Amino acid sequence: MAKVSFRNVWKKYGNVSAVKELNIECPDGSFLSILGPSGCGKSSTMRMVAGLEHITSGEILFDENPINTLPPKDRDVAMVFENYALYPHKSVFENMANPLKLRGQDASVIKERVTSAARLLEISHLLERRPQELSGGQKQRVAIGRAIVREPNLFLFDEPIAHLDAKLRAHMRGEIKHLQRTLGTTMIYVTHDQLEAMSMADTIAVMHDGELQQLGSPREVYNKPVNAWVAGFVGEPAMNFMDAKIEDRAGRTHFVHPNFAIAVNDEQQRIIASGARQDALRVGVRPDALSISMTKPPVDHITGKIFVTELLGGDMIIDVDLDDCRVRVKTSTEFEGVEGQTCYMTVNTNKWHAFSKENGKAFF
């Protein structure tokens, strides 16, 4: 087991910079999730840790030892590949035994470790099969099994459950998190699915275009996104963004938009006064920080027109048209508005966000 540190790590493929100036510390035994859309450099990061790509510049350290020049076999990491990369001509047992065999373990040890890993993953009955005789979920378990039969420094999971169906994915999230907690091995888990990262990780590293955007706990990333991009990427349904002007009305800062004029709270007023040098910004509100009603509330509110309503089992999502944009609101299933009606939304101003219009940085 090891602590993993990235120090100013760059990865370039020719002219393309896949990873730019990455700095992350991942404490021993913790669960780090690298989150970002497809093509943001997650796999490249992972492959540099595994030793499958050269590190263009910078350093990756296990504990205090730079590993830049170590070949993969000497790094002692266990990786689950995006496409499983099972050995098609070997049985499940042989697939899982492979890392132990390469390390010259005794047959009896191998047998014991593989069977116990198989029991843990509930694939004991599949040990004689070949990969092509397995379903996606089973293949994925075998790939995980191959990773956990030994005690590596580090687990590297590259979107291991991205190809599974939704239900199995939900199940596997819990399983993998539990597995990591049980084994206590440091984990770097790559995903493009914010829900996976939110639900599993101790720390999330949000990446975009090869750059680390934010490093923090799931709560921090969700509640205090450092910029509009992170705010928009994390959370489902996604955060609503509205362009607003900053106006002083009776000594109180208001965010003003054709559909609303809403006062900020005391702390936000202070931040805006000291930080925002422009007179316009982007307001971000999560769908659950809005409450919608068909009657005009007595407080500051947003006026809009219902575009469509979606019932999602226990919740309802209402799409509301404003003059220049559309926002989504989460509400309870009791809501009775229908398409085309005028509706009113109040904002929980403790939970809204303001971002610079120029660079997207968060004011609060």
Added chain:
Amino acid sequence: MASREVIQYEGWPSKVFKWFSVVFIAFYMVWTVLPLFVMFMSSFKDLLEAFQIPPVGDWAGVTVFFNFTPTTKHYYELFANLGFSTYLFNSLVAAGGSAVVSVVLGSMCAYSLSRIEFRGKSDLFFWIISTRMAPVVAVLVPLYWIFRELNLVGTLPGLILAYTTFNLPFAIWILKGFFDNVPYAIEEAQMVDGATRLQALRAILPLVAPGIGAFIVLCILFAWNDYLFAAIIGSGGAKTLPAATRELVQPQNIQWGQIMAAGVVTALPMMFLGLIIRKYLVTGLTMGAVKE
């Protein structure tokens, strides 16, 4: 209603086509198998019997074709007096040797071309294939000169080298396809599991083995059936079956019986080889692919 007419309309051309296919295949079979059959039968006939041909149009006279006393004297003559056992041996060594050399060197080269990125890779690959684009005759004269300078003319190593020259580019081309079909991730997984680069390569060999096996056969076939190299590079000390057979055609005297027997001796081993690896040949060249 209308739909039934459409079905009928589609029906008769495809029916005609089906019949046509059957007839075509039957004709094609006669076309390809008949000469072999005649060769096989004639090799057991005395010269006089072999030339008993009924007049054109006399279909009943076909029976004379089967009307003969079998004799193995042509085979006896080939092996006892004409040294065909040496030629058979030469053929085996030249074909087998060049196939093994081509496949060993070819798979190493194909593996590198498949896995490693380097500048000028596609140009190099194209150049390798392009050496097969010129007809063999075009390079035969310079090749002969080079071989003569190196004292390789009329030797088995010379012949093996000559066949390898022409099998190797082909081997690289085909085998690269096999390696390309094996996802590199499998080797990467091996390396992360703790394998060295070489161990990882060894681990994927079983995946390309059927393809390599099938390709060895193609190399053997090419060398075995070759006449041009055999006649020019192999002439003298390393005579192979096709070259030796050609020598049975003498200006005053064409040894038809022996030629037929030599033909059988040449064709039979390859037919057996074909039968044995039939399964590989069919699946091998298409199934080098590894499904994930």
